[in-house]
Amino acid sequence: MLLRHTNKDIKERKALNVNPAKTCQPIGAMYASLGIHGCLPHSHGSQGCCAYHRSALTRHYREPVMAATSSFTEGSSVFGGQANLIQAIDNIFTTYDPDIIAVHTTCLSETIGDDVNQITIKAVKDGKVPKGKYVIHASTPSYVGSHVTGFSNMTKAMVMHFAKSTGKPNGKYNIIPGYVEPSDMTEIKRIVEKLGIKPILFPDTSNVLNGPQTGRYSMFPEGGVTIDELKSSGDSMGTIALGSLASADAARSLDSKWRVPCQVQDLPIGLAATDRFVNALRIAAGVSVPDEITRERGQLLDIITDMHQYFYGKKVALSGDPDHLISLTEFLVSIDMAPVHIVTGTSGKDFEKRIQDITSHLPYKVNVKAGGDMFTLHQWIKNEPVDLLIANTYGKYIARDDDIPFIRYGFPILDRIGHSYFPSVCYRGGIRLLEKILDALMDRLDRDAPEEKFELVM
Amino acid sequence: MSTKLKGRGSNSNENKSGDALPDRLSMIDPEEVKKELLARYPAKVARKRSKQIMANKIDEEGEVPVMSANVRTIPGIITQRGCCYAGCKGVILGPTRDIVNITHGPIGCGFYSWLTRRNQTKPSSDKDDNFMTYCLSTDMQDKDIVFGGEEKLKTAIQEAYDIFKPKAISIFATCPVGLIGDDVHSVAREMKEKLGINIFGFSCEGYRGVSQSAGHHIANNGIFTHVVGKDDSIKKADYKINLLGEYNIGGDGFEIDRILDNCGISIVSTFSGNSTYDQFANSHTADLNTVMCHRSINYVADMLEIKYGIPWIKINFIGAKSTAKSLRKIATYFENPKLIKKVEEVIKKEMPQIETIRKDVKKRCAGKIAMLFVGGSRAHHYQELFKEIGMKTISAGYEFAHRDDYEGRKVLPDIKIDADSRNIEELAVEKNEKKYIARKTDKEIEKLEEQGLAFKSYNGMMPEMEAEALIIDDVSQYETEMLLKIYKPDIYCAGIKEKYAIQKNGIPMKQLHSYDSGGPYAGFKGAVNFYKEIDRLVNSKVWDYLEAPWQANPELSAKYVWE
Numbered sequence A: 001m002l003l004r005h006t007n008k009d010i011k012e013r014k015a016l017n018v019n020p021a022k023t024c025q026p027i028g029a030m031y032a033s034l035g036i037h038g039c040l041p042h043s044h045g046s047q048g049c050c051a052y053h054r055s056a057l058t059r060h061y062r063e064p065v066m067a068a069t070s071s072f073t074e075g076s077s078v079f080g081g082q083a084n085l086i087q088a089i090d091n092i093f094t095t096y097d098p099d100i101i102a103v104h105t106t107c108l109s110e111t112i113g114d115d116v117n118q119i120t121i122k123a124v125k126d127g128k129v130p131k132g133k134y135v136i137h138a139s140t141p142s143y144v145g146s147h148v149t150g151f152s153n154m155t156k157a158m159v160m161h162f163a164k165s166t167g168k169p170n171g172k173y174n175i176i177p178g179y180v181e182p183s184d185m186t187e188i189k190r191i192v193e194k195l196g197i198k199p200i201l202f203p204d205t206s207n208v209l210n211g212p213q214t215g216r217y218s219m220f221p222e223g224g225v226t227i228d229e230l231k232s233s234g235d236s237m238g239t240i241a242l243g244s245l246a247s248a249d250a251a252r253s254l255d256s257k258w259r260v261p262c263q264v265q266d267l268p269i270g271l272a273a274t275d276r277f278v279n280a281l282r283i284a285a286g287v288s289v290p291d292e293i294t295r296e297r298g299q300l301l302d303i304i305t306d307m308h309q310y311f312y313g314k315k316v317a318l319s320g321d322p323d324h325l326i327s328l329t330e331f332l333v334s335i336d337m338a339p340v341h342i343v344t345g346t347s348g349k350d351f352e353k354r355i356q357d358i359t360s361h362l363p364y365k366v367n368v369k370a371g372g373d374m375f376t377l378h379q380w381i382k383n384e385p386v387d388l389l390i391a392n393t394y395g396k397y398i399a400r401d402d403d404i405p406f407i408r409y410g411f412p413i414l415d416r417i418g419h420s421y422f423p424s425v426c427y428r429g430g431i432r433l434l435e436k437i438l439d440a441l442m443d444r445l446d447r448d449a450p451e452e453k454f455e456l457v458m
Numbered sequence B: 001m002s003t004k005l006k007g008r009g010s011n012s013n014e015n016k017s018g019d020a021l022p023d024r025l026s027m028i029d030p031e032e033v034k035k036e037l038l039a040r041y042p043a044k045v046a047r048k049r050s051k052q053i054m055a056n057k058i059d060e061e062g063e064v065p066v067m068s069a070n071v072r073t074i075p076g077i078i079t080q081r082g083c084c085y086a087g088c089k090g091v092i093l094g095p096t097r098d099i100v101n102i103t104h105g106p107i108g109c110g111f112y113s114w115l116t117r118r119n120q121t122k123p124s125s126d127k128d129d130n131f132m133t134y135c136l137s138t139d140m141q142d143k144d145i146v147f148g149g150e151e152k153l154k155t156a157i158q159e160a161y162d163i164f165k166p167k168a169i170s171i172f173a174t175c176p177v178g179l180i181g182d183d184v185h186s187v188a189r190e191m192k193e194k195l196g197i198n199i200f201g202f203s204c205e206g207y208r209g210v211s212q213s214a215g216h217h218i219a220n221n222g223i224f225t226h227v228v229g230k231d232d233s234i235k236k237a238d239y240k241i242n243l244l245g246e247y248n249i250g251g252d253g254f255e256i257d258r259i260l261d262n263c264g265i266s267i268v269s270t271f272s273g274n275s276t277y278d279q280f281a282n283s284h285t286a287d288l289n290t291v292m293c294h295r296s297i298n299y300v301a302d303m304l305e306i307k308y309g310i311p312w313i314k315i316n317f318i319g320a321k322s323t324a325k326s327l328r329k330i331a332t333y334f335e336n337p338k339l340i341k342k343v344e345e346v347i348k349k350e351m352p353q354i355e356t357i358r359k360d361v362k363k364r365c366a367g368k369i370a371m372l373f374v375g376g377s378r379a380h381h382y383q384e385l386f387k388e389i390g391m392k393t394i395s396a397g398y399e400f401a402h403r404d405d406y407e408g409r410k411v412l413p414d415i416k417i418d419a420d421s422r423n424i425e426e427l428a429v430e431k432n433e434k435k436y437i438a439r440k441t442d443k444e445i446e447k448l449e450e451q452g453l454a455f456k457s458y459n460g461m462m463p464e465m466e467a468e469a470l471i472i473d474d475v476s477q478y479e480t481e482m483l484l485k486i487y488k489p490d491i492y493c494a495g496i497k498e499k500y501a502i503q504k505n506g507i508p509m510k511q512l513h514s515y516d517s518g519g520p521y522a523g524f525k526g527a528v529n530f531y532k533e534i535d536r537l538v539n540s541k542v543w544d545y546l547e548a549p550w551q552a553n554p555e556l557s558a559k560y561v562w563e
């Protein structure tokens, strides 16, 4: 057994996190920054954080993830990191020539109390920021929130820095896709455009973190929201933010600063959440939904009705991020699966409340915890076994020990590909999720069936 | 490319193994390349980098240029390096399976060092402790940063103890911890007293030192102070050694164990691949220390010698020939004809199959060129394997090495201690009168030295490379990209952060920290694995598809029209 010390005996823990179901803010900020075209993320702190965040993102995407660091030494930790950051900005623009540097802080620079805003102003004054180039920044201490918070903070920083209102509406809608994969961002954009709506989608990591092999490496790939688009986001007709934790802050600040009306929707994962998203788009923009999208919806529903017998009553354990888990749980419940254990590492009462609302009518008890960890999830599973586990790659240790069908979902996925190419959002993404669920469950049926019950047609 | 071309003497484009170099390379002047690498940097940066980029020169006495190493990374340069915590918790303590490691800090540091290095471990039974699959963190929150996290750490230790009942717990400090003044050592002492198990802390905050190397040092000092020497029982075996600086990445250690086992040589303790607490505690009973990755651990070998009387030699199990040579060194040390004979038998048994494969692979790989930028000894060791299949390393450097790793151990006395290394504790070690046993008399050592066995010594990378090879310390992303453009190597070796930017240039890349998904590459079987792996990488046709047909022939002409 790989997790041989995990047993049924659940003891309350006050201080110790065992096998986290979250990670730290800066990686979310780095990921969001990569969704700006021509941007080099910069980690203001000691170089280990940056190395870790780059490595984790690289392993998840199998793509180059470039970012610079202030490389604090003991001296900078005592006297502050101003000199390091200014030198870094100079070196980055001279050597790598990005259009924009997006600085996020780390635990260290936050604990020291570096004033990054003041430092970047000084860098501009000192002539370290070439004309037409930008430095933006977000405060991302990891002792608050999680990687999702970092994503949210950097996304907010984008609009706070760039958005302007010229008084002339641009006829577009801001879409904040949430902390989702590049493939999901493409899919969200496709749906929006299919409805005849022109989006400004940010951040947008499609064509950045799922780039092609061409034999020619470019540090700043094609994708990403442009600075002009970000500037223009203050002139948009409205903002639709997907996933309240990851996207709402940016949307609300656009609303309060530039009066761009916003709505916050759940991530469009599964049938009902996608319905709400499409409906919201339709109503906001006053457009009708093209048949093609309605057809996709019908296809998703068709699979649900065709294969319902395999979903029905199957118990599921889930670990992941709040925005995803809310929609995913709703989806599972809607197809009569039984999510019984749900854990996220990110704290927040809202999450538990939402999950309880979604599951309150069910005839069984649902374990849910925000600010939990995968050790707890595993202990719950030991006490009440499940038919399916949905989690990031770390879940495979639980799945192997307890012989549970397993679907990789969330961040990080370190041992499979697919997530950056195939979406799991909207109707088509729903189809992919169902395919994965069915593959996992039905492979298990095939594996375990006695010979006389082994079936060709299922 | 503006690099000036330079003709060289007719014999200068032959490397030591006698394989001719591709013509384009003999035309590249490393001094010109250096200039080109520096041209774009701001003046101050260029000045600093110029001391870390060196065209290799070897004079008649075998002396090489002074290399600036183990110096601060320039902010913003895009470095390969990680931090002290990564070196301490990730590299050194990570591979030990039965010590419960608690990261004291916010969640990230612990999370990223959770199972991400491929250090394999194999408990001897299902009942044995194995905590390696667990990530334990105090997950500090803002109130802990403001009011201090010591109480939380104590509670966390108690909770970890209650769940895991380990024989030892170690605590790792991350960046904010040092700043807010949490004292992990006093907490460790208090909890050790309370729980009656061994508990010790590491001040390995990420900002200490200039790279992972500082963390290796802190970790090794900690193990030496808190664990080594705690168990005096003598293992019954004829030839007892410790293996220092071997981390069992991709199962390297398993293969080394297999070979040593065949020779009848017993490992008391490996630092730290596939290791256990008890092995460390007992390690002072070995009769010889063999040092593999000297960068990460040579000081431990020194301390074990001073305190317990165990001599040390440098060995290297990377490469079939090096493996054979290392086995012979160990046999020479024990001066037992039986062992010497056994070692020769093992070598004789293993070598023929290796040779067949090596020769076959060499046919396809000879004359190709490699670049290695990694670690603190691997960029050196792995040149050996490339050489065995006729490939040449044209440029190399380390991520976190010190001068001695480039120039050889003899420069140690010349290395100036700067502000960044001063805060890494050097232990003052003395002879332990009770436990010290001189394994060899001075005379015996002298005699062995005369036979060619070098004690306390290792060569640097530079004297063993070609003159004119380009050596670069702490290479930056920009320099990497320039090297690819100028030299067009057939393979580039580095770490995960570099991997895909290199491959996107259409150049195969091999990770030499984690081995991607491969290994073992150490020992005899490892050599074969590596030959095959490099053959796969540099000779695969997958790199030929980079252009779509319409990119290769963009013009539409009449003849493409359907007939």
Ligand code: SF4
Binding pocket: A024, A025, A026, A048, A049, A052, A105, A106, A107, A108, A142, B105, B106, B107, B108, B109, B110, B174, B175, B176
């Ligand atoms: S938790 Fe803080 S110190 Fe650790 S990796 Fe994240 S930002 Fe760096």
Ligand code: SF4
Binding pocket: B091, B247, B293, B295, B296, B374, B375, B376, B377, B378, B379, B512, B513
């Ligand atoms: S050279 Fe590589 S294996 Fe050796 S300590 Fe350094 S990183 Fe580890």
